[in-house]
Amino acid sequence: MSEQAKTVRIGLAGLGTVGGGVFQNLIQNKELLHGRLGITLDVTAIAVRNPDRDRGFPVDRQLFVNDWKDLVADPEIDIIIELIGGTTEAKDLVLAALRSGKSVVTGNKALLAEHGAEIFKVVEETGQAIHYEAAVAGGIPIIKTLLESLVGNHIVSAYGIINGTCNYILTRMATADLSYGEALKEAMDKGYAEADPTLDINGMDAAHKAVIIASLAYGSWLPSDSMHVEGIEAVELIDMQFASKLGYSIKLLSVIKGHDDGSIEVRTQPSLIPLDHILASVHGVFNAIAVHGDIVGETLFYGSGAGQNPTSSSVISDLADAAMAIAGSKPRSSFVPHGIYGKPVAxxxxxxxxxxxxxxxxxxxxxxxxxxxxxxxxxxxxxxxxxxxxxxxxxxxxxxxxxxxxxxxxxxxxxxxxxxxxxxxxxxxxxxxxxxxxxx
Ligand SMILES: NC(=O)c1ccc[n+]([C@@H]2O[C@H](COP(=O)([O-])OP(=O)(O)OC[C@H]3O[C@@H](n4cnc5c(N)ncnc54)[C@H](OP(=O)(O)O)[C@@H]3O)[C@@H](O)[C@H]2O)c1
Missing domain, CATH: 3.30.70.260 (ACT domain)
Structure with missing residues (x-):
């Protein structure tokens, strides 16, 4: 970190959907972020697979390095953002970054769900920080909520609709009488499903997020094979129609519950939920998580669970926290004047x-x-x-x-x-x- 100007230097690994959003949003809201944090967040190096690829937005070519290892080796870089995805190289990158004394921000749910125990062991050993708000439910600030806002609560249960692709497909089956195949094709045509949607529709993506929520709620990093997962492939239009007649909606629901004997229930399955429950009105690609705390009672978190800007918003929130810690700034005060807005409208x-x-x-x-x-x-x-x-x-x-x-x-x-x-x-x-x- 540069002392005089309070500039925190960032190495960005991955400039795809999310990385590209983070890069552009940091430029777009630079003044606001500086006003709020008193720190300049400066992306000084970027690792991608193919630096020649047209990104659709301007990038100074000098920022590209040959390899993510160059980010780790650069002593000037304070924070590494891992947005390359996958669980192999991403794991090597995250562990190497922590071991080289850098903070890490990631949106990689598969990595955390599968290797969380190992990664958090290295976090503990190195004293470095890893932030991962973007790994669960895109733009919804559920990680910080569990870690901070609900710190005084035993989490009784959390019910999540946490895969936008599945929710889009099930919503279209319910509201437009589409078959599963027709709804899946529509989701792919509209760009709501990946070219290979397997991890979404077989429930694994939601299950990864459920493992992270459960681990945070119950304080031990759960092995990802300890949970039950079923996808939505078996849901037929006729099930939607009968469910509706019975007063229910079918959703891919992740259920996370702590039991009195200390056991933890984590499962992701297509489930009928009452039409008058607020989760039944979560439609399309939206996500929602209903968290019940023993003190707070029922709470609901709703928003965009994926996509470039919502996910980037969570990455930048983590980046701000990591940068504040590195800059030795006092915790953000409850009110930060920055003078960009001000005049009330009559x-x-x-x-x-x-x-x-x-x-x-x-x-x-x-x-x-x-x-x-x-x-x-x-x-x-x-x-x-x-x-x-x-x-x-x-x-x-x-x-x-x-x-x-x-x-x-x-x-x-x-x-x-x-x-x-x-x-x-x-x-x-x-x-x-x-x-x-x-x-x-
Ligand atoms: N997309 C979402 O809505 C969303 C939401 C929440 C979380 N996430 C998570 O965010 C992460 C990134 O997702 P994404 O959708 O942004 O992926 P993406 O669009 O496929 O982008 C991946 C980026 O990583 C680069 N990359 C891949 N392997 C690399 C390597 N070995 N070394 C250096 N660069 C490498 C790629 O380079 P090239 O551009 O040169 O190919 C690309 O820029 C994933 O973990 C994903 O689960 C995504």
Whole structure:
């Protein structure tokens, strides 16, 4: 680490889906990361198989080294990010990096599930750190949650939908009546399944993640052959249809439970879960993990379980922790001002769609007056509903339910108040926001 500038030097092994995301995101959010950490995260060397391959984004060719061993041998490098995948060379790389006094960040679930005990022994011997948030459920921060946020809890159980490919296939079978083969083909065509989807559909990918969760929850690194795994190949459309009639959805569910006698149950199988359980509404490629702690009770973690940016987000979180430890920084305080954002938006200037309920005289021309006032405030109408007259309702009055296009809140309130003044309006109008809950 460079002392003056607090720059932490990073060797990146792998510049594929995840490595490419990490490389680009570190550049994209460099200012934000520096503002929050007070450290510059600098990728100083990259190892790949083929440096000549077009990456689709600019990379200074000088960064490429011949071999991952060059990253390990470079005394200037503080942290190695292992994103080459597999369990052979990746294991050699991780062990060599730890032994050479470097911190390691990895997203390699297979490596940890199969060789976790050996790797953590070397972590202990060397006093170095290994971070692996990206190894379980891509962008969902479940590792840190188990290690930090739930530190005071015995984990009673964790139920996970932790393979996006399987969840996509099962969702399409359930919602579009596709056969297993049709849904698998669709997942491959859309890029949600690998060219060779074996490790996903036979349950092994989810099982690897389950081993990591179980090991963290119960404090001993479990051998990966100690768990039961079944894939989704045997699930047929008819099973989906009958499950639904019975009030269930079929999901590839990983179950992790600690029993009172100290034994641990870890299994991954297609399972029927009640339609009214929140996990039944985890659709498509999304992942979710419901963790029950003896103190906290039920918690749920949901999000993108794979993909370039979600996984990169977890890798960068680990990188930040490793860099802070190396830089000898104090633990991140509970509030870090960085000055990139700041000015609050006035409520009048916020925008959304709206729901407007009116009680009006039931006579021609009323709707035209209302529409006119809305137009005066640059607000368009999406739909108008007039619920059936209820028994005992005055036939001279009409309830109107309008949904309105996106507009400034200030304009919507002004339009509501102007409408309230019309002589045909019989009661105070009710205006509520419709939030589409889009991320942007
Ligand atoms: N993809 C995801 O959504 C996701 C999510 C969570 C975790 N992960 C994990 O993240 C890791 C990487 O996955 P990925 O999808 O990014 O894989 P990927 O797209 O196949 O990329 C692998 C990268 O590693 C390089 N590489 C492979 N063997 C190497 C070697 N021996 N020496 C140097 N470089 C080598 C490749 O070089 P070339 O580019 O030259 O071929 C490529 O850049 C895996 O452990 C995976 O399980 C992935």
């Amino acid at each position: 409520i009048e200037d916020t925008t959304s769609r709206y729901y407007l309920r009116l009680e009006a005289e039931a006579r021609p021309g009323v709707l035209a007056q209302i529409a006119g006032l809305l137009a005066d405030h640059q607000i368009g109408i999406i739909s108008v509903l007039q619920p059936d007259e209820g028994q005992g309702q005055d036939p001279q009055t009409a309830q109107l339910i309008l949904t309105l296009h996106e507009a400034r809140y200030g304009d919507a309130v002004a339009a509501r108040d102007a409408i309230a003044q019309l002589s045909c309006i019989l009661d105070k109008p009710a205006l509520f926001r419709i939030e589409t809950l889009d991320p942007q």
